[in-house]
Amino acid sequence: MSITYTLTRRRALAALLTIPVAALAACGSTDTDSGAPAPTGSSAPVLDRNATLTLYNAQHDTLTKAWVEAFTAKTGIKVEIRQGSDLTMANQLAAEGASSPADVFLTENSPAMSLVENAGLFAQVDKATLAQVPAEYSPSTGNWVGIAARSTVLAYNPTKVTEAELPKSIMDLQDPKWSGKFGAAPKGADFQAIVSAMLELKGEAATKTWLAALKTGGQAHTGNSAAMKAVNAGTSTTAVIYHYYWYGDQAKTKENSNNVKLHFFGGQDPGAFVSVSGGGVLKSSKHPAEAQALLQYITGKDGQKLLADSTAFEYCVGKDVPSNPALKPLAELGAPKVDPSKLNSKKVVDLMTAAGLI
Amino acid sequence: MRRLRSLPPLRLLVPCLLIAGFAAIPLVVIVYYCFDVGWAVVEPLVFRPLIGELLANTILLCATTTTCCLTAGVALAWLVERTNLPGRGVWLALLASPLAIPAFVNSYAWISLAPELHGLWAATMITTLSYYPFVLLPVAAALRGLDPALEETGRSLGLGPARMWVRVVLPQLRPAMLGGSLLVALHLLAEFGAIEQLRYATFATAIIAQYESTFASTAANALAAVLIACCLLFITLEVLTRGRARTARLGSGAARAATPIRLGRLTAPAVAVPLTVVVLAVGVPVYSVTHWLGYTGAAGFDPSALLPVLATTAKLAALAAAVTVAAGFPLAWLSVRHRSLMTTVLERSTYLASAVPGVVVGLALVTVSIRYARPLYQTTILVVAAYVMLFLPRAMVNLRSAIGQAPPVLEEASRGLGQSAFATFRRVVVPLTAPGVLSAAALVSLAVTTELTATILLAPTGTHTLATEFWSAAAEIDYPAAAPYAVCMIVLSLPSAYLLLRQSVRGVTR
Numbered sequence: 090m091s092i093t094y095t096l097t098r099r100r101a102l103a104a105l106l107t108i109p110v111a112a113l114a115a116c117g118s119t120d121t122d123s124g125a126p127a128p129t130g131s132s133a134p135v136l137d138r139n140a141t142l143t144l145y146n147a148q149h150d151t152l153t154k155a156w157v158e159a160f161t162a163k164t165g166i167k168v169e170i171r172q173g174s175d176l177t178m179a180n181q182l183a184a185e186g187a188s189s190p191a192d193v194f195l196t197e198n199s200p201a202m203s204l205v206e207n208a209g210l211f212a213q214v215d216k217a218t219l220a221q222v223p224a225e226y227s228p229s230t231g232n233w234v235g236i237a238a239r240s241t242v243l244a245y246n247p248t249k250v251t252e253a254e255l256p257k258s259i260m261d262l263q264d265p266k267w268s269g270k271f272g273a274a275p276k277g278a279d280f281q282a283i284v285s286a287m288l289e290l291k292g293e294a295a296t297k298t299w300l301a302a303l304k305t306g307g308q309a310h311t312g313n314s315a316a317m318k319a320v321n322a323g324t325s326t327t328a329v330i331y332h333y334y335w336y337g338d339q340a341k342t343k344e345n346s347n348n349v350k351l352h353f354f355g356g357q358d359p360g361a362f363v364s365v366s367g368g369g370v371l372k373s374s375k376h377p378a379e380a381q382a383l384l385q386y387i388t389g390k391d392g393q394k395l396l397a398d399s400t401a402f403e404y405c406v407g408k409d410v411p412s413n414p415a416l417k418p419l420a421e422l423g424a425p426k427v428d429p430s431k432l433n434s435k436k437v438v439d440l441m442t443a444a445g446l447i
Numbered sequence: 448m449r450r451l452r453s454l455p456p457l458r459l460l461v462p463c464l465l466i467a468g469f470a471a472i473p474l475v476v477i478v479y480y481c482f483d484v485g486w487a488v489v490e491p492l493v494f495r496p497l498i499g500e501l502l503a504n505t506i507l508l509c510a511t512t513t514t515c516c517l518t519a520g521v522a523l524a525w526l527v528e529r530t531n532l533p534g535r536g537v538w539l540a541l542l543a544s545p546l547a548i549p550a551f552v553n554s555y556a557w558i559s560l561a562p563e564l565h566g567l568w569a570a571t572m573i574t575t576l577s578y579y580p581f582v583l584l585p586v587a588a589a590l591r592g593l594d595p596a597l598e599e600t601g602r603s604l605g606l607g608p609a610r611m612w613v614r615v616v617l618p619q620l621r622p623a624m625l626g627g628s629l630l631v632a633l634h635l636l637a638e639f640g641a642i643e644q645l646r647y648a649t650f651a652t653a654i655i656a657q658y659e660s661t662f663a664s665t666a667a668n669a670l671a672a673v674l675i676a677c678c679l680l681f682i683t684l685e686v687l688t689r690g691r692a693r694t695a696r697l698g699s700g701a702a703r704a705a706t707p708i709r710l711g712r713l714t715a716p717a718v719a720v721p722l723t724v725v726v727l728a729v730g731v732p733v734y735s736v737t738h739w740l741g742y743t744g745a746a747g748f749d750p751s752a753l754l755p756v757l758a759t760t761a762k763l764a765a766l767a768a769a770v771t772v773a774a775g776f777p778l779a780w781l782s783v784r785h786r787s788l789m790t791t792v793l794e795r796s797t798y799l800a801s802a803v804p805g806v807v808v809g810l811a812l813v814t815v816s817i818r819y820a821r822p823l824y825q826t827t828i829l830v831v832a833a834y835v836m837l838f839l840p841r842a843m844v845n846l847r848s849a850i851g852q853a854p855p856v857l858e859e860a861s862r863g864l865g866q867s868a869f870a871t872f873r874r875v876v877v878p879l880t881a882p883g884v885l886s887a888a889a890l891v892s893l894a895v896t897t898e899l900t901a902t903i904l905l906a907p908t909g910t911h912t913l914a915t916e917f918w919s920a921a922a923e924i925d926y927p928a929a930a931p932y933a934v935c936m937i938v939l940s941l942p943s944a945y946l947l948l949r950q951s952v953r954g955v956t957r
């Protein structure tokens with residue numbers, strides 16, 4: 090009748106079943122330790138084609154599915170995808186700790202990677218994988234690797250503001266003349282990544298003032314898509330978002346972006362910040378070699394080519410793989426140089442909490 | 448003597464204590480976190496301007512929406528039950544149909560028609576359009592079950608129509624109105640999807656925002672603690688205002704049906720009222736979903752992709768409904784048949800966890816199960832457990848009234864005639880309470896069909912439900928891809944909405 094009853098019985102049963110399994114596993118590991126000689130010399134480990142990886146995915150659903158399908162076709166290794174959002178999944182991984190069932194974690198922004206990295210849960214990414222991506226798109230620690238990138242933009246409604254009137258820097262939005270005419274989606278990982286770049290580049294005092302201006306004179310949207318829709322509808326003049334929302338909608342119905350244009354700040358401005366999406370292998374993974382192979386595939390030529398051909402409209406970060414030709418090239422964005430592992434998102438959350446934004 | 452008789456037997460009390468203890472797990476985790484980090488950390492997180500803003504926003508929205516739902520629910524119920532409105536039966540079914548449309552689908556639909564919608568009034572309108580049936584159905588049932596003899600007596604004693612309503616009809620409707628309002632308020636406290644699109648910040652949206660921020664789970668737990676305090680306030684209010692009045696009919700035989708009021712020349716404007724409500728509450732979402740479907744056409748309906756998701760969702764909803772009702776029944780029985788302060792507190796304690804958003808319950812269960820029940824982690828059992836914690840009170844409202852309407856004298860008669868306790872339960876209690884139990888199950892499965900965050904955190908890896916697929920498409924503002932899932936959610940919710948409607952049509956007469 091009660092679930093408690095069912096739970097306890099199941100638990101008892103599970104406990105009974107676990108004992109012999111654990112004992113067997115213990116025997117197994119002793120065998121390997123004492124008996125079989127460790128492979129020497131060869132660097133590439135033999136992959137277990139019967140392994141099934143568990144992937145915690147906060148990246149775009151469709152993109153990751155495409156990666157995984159191609160990876161399975163190539164290697165025979167199956168991957169189960171668990172879909173979620175950046176920081177909820179990072180918080181979940183932190184709560185799971187060493188017992189996590191996850192092998193690989195993919196995000197949209199770097200702060201979630203830093204959270205898991207700071208909890209000490211990532212294994213080192215293979216050197217060969219790190220070498221496939223320019224150093225600027227991975228943290229100096231090498232605990233995770235960049236898999237894609239997105240650019241900060243100012244979405245604006247050309248019927249409300251002309252191109253010439255647009256601000257030169259994201260910092261100019263705190264000017265009283267922009268009060269009531271700009272917005273952002275302060276909740277969520279995307280915007281917090283942008284603010285952490287601002288903090289790194291302009292310092293705490295400037296960031297504080299800017300956030301205060303956002304609280305008093307800006308519109309707080311619930312997400313980047315909602316922000317773009319508001320600009321499209323003319324209820325907001327401008328909004329700070331990531332570039333791909335616009336490209337994605339343009340490729341589909343255009344109904345949320347027909348009256349929207351994108352302004353790239355450029356000139357190493359904090360508003361030209363390019364946020365890195367990351368991938369990492371969990372220390373607790375039971376299939377570390379296979380997990381590393383998945384990361385190697387995603388950051389390699391084939392994986393990055395798949396990203397370029399997809400409708401995700403994110404930038405490729407792999408060496409010598411051009412991004413989707415619809416996009417303004419990554420090299421022309423004038424993005425500021427920021428080490429992803431230097432982004433202090435804890436401080437950002439404190440500042441945003443103090444500003445009353447979250 | 449009465450006191451002694453009402454002391455609950457241990458074989459009932461012990462399982463009830465276990466169930467209530469189980470439902471309280473998320474609360475224990477939240478309170479533990481708050482104590483663990485210490486008052487010095489929690490205090491500045493609770494006593495800051497934003498919390499004041501959120502508190503005001505949440506209470507305001509609850510007040511406005513509950514008032515609007517009460518007004519709309521009672522007025523529409525009166526029109527349908529007490530006047531000669533043409534097509535009364537059809538109207539009741541149409542007016543109940545928003546139950547089948549998830550509130551966030553309704554919200555998305557309105558936003559795409561009128562993107563400038565935002566703030567308190569937009570949130571009030573949209574949540575009212577989604578939730579008024581929670582008041583309409585019980586009030587309609589109560590009106591139908593009212594004995595007209597009471598009103599005739601009132602009239603013969605010289606009461607005018609207005610004073611008659613206030614002094615005779617409204618007191619009889621009070622339990623139905625309060626039960627409905629409590630359901631609306633509980634939904635509102637935890638509602639996230641419908642409100643977040645409207646740029647209106649409540650505790651639920653703020654808690655989700657906290658979990659979307661790095662290192663912020665302390666702040667989220669502090670917010671959740673305040674939200675639970677809000678819920679405590681609502682429950683106390685409902686208990687205090689419910690009173691101790693007896694509303695069951697005395698006397699033998701069946702009550703007559705009330706003579707409907709002739710609308711006469713007012714028929715046309717009277718028809719316009721339910722028509723407007725149906726257009727706003729059902730027409731708008733149906734139009735928007737059809738409009739999105741237009742982009743993809745038949746190609747959007749890939750049965751090989753949709754059917755497994757539909758089946759998973761249906762399975763989880765059915766499982767959760769069965770377990771929740773099974774867990775709720777003894778508690779509801781205890782609180783009705785052995786009514787005392789202790790049993791009321793026990794029953795109401797299960798309401799608290801439901802006031803916090805799924806993500807709070809979800810992460811609490813992550814922490815607890817990974818430490819103490821690792822084999823259960825990310826299994827169907829765990830996600831169903833979360834659904835039970837979240838949706839127990841929704842079942843409880845119906846279970847309690849179903850048990851309340853089953854006269855104990857029938858069970859006593861059955862035992863007196865030599866039937867065993869089990870046979871009495873099977874042959875007397877089950878048939879008498881079955882309709883209410885089905886309604887309770889229907890409410891739970893409606894909720895599970897649209898649940899998102901607990902599912903994401905706790906369901907077995909690779910589980911796709913209609914809600915997770917809808918959100919993942921909607922997050923990429925791919926409404927055409929989201930639309931088929933919205934249609935499936937509506938289709939899957941129709942049987943539950945029908946069950947609730949039928950229960951209301953049967954009314955309290957028996």
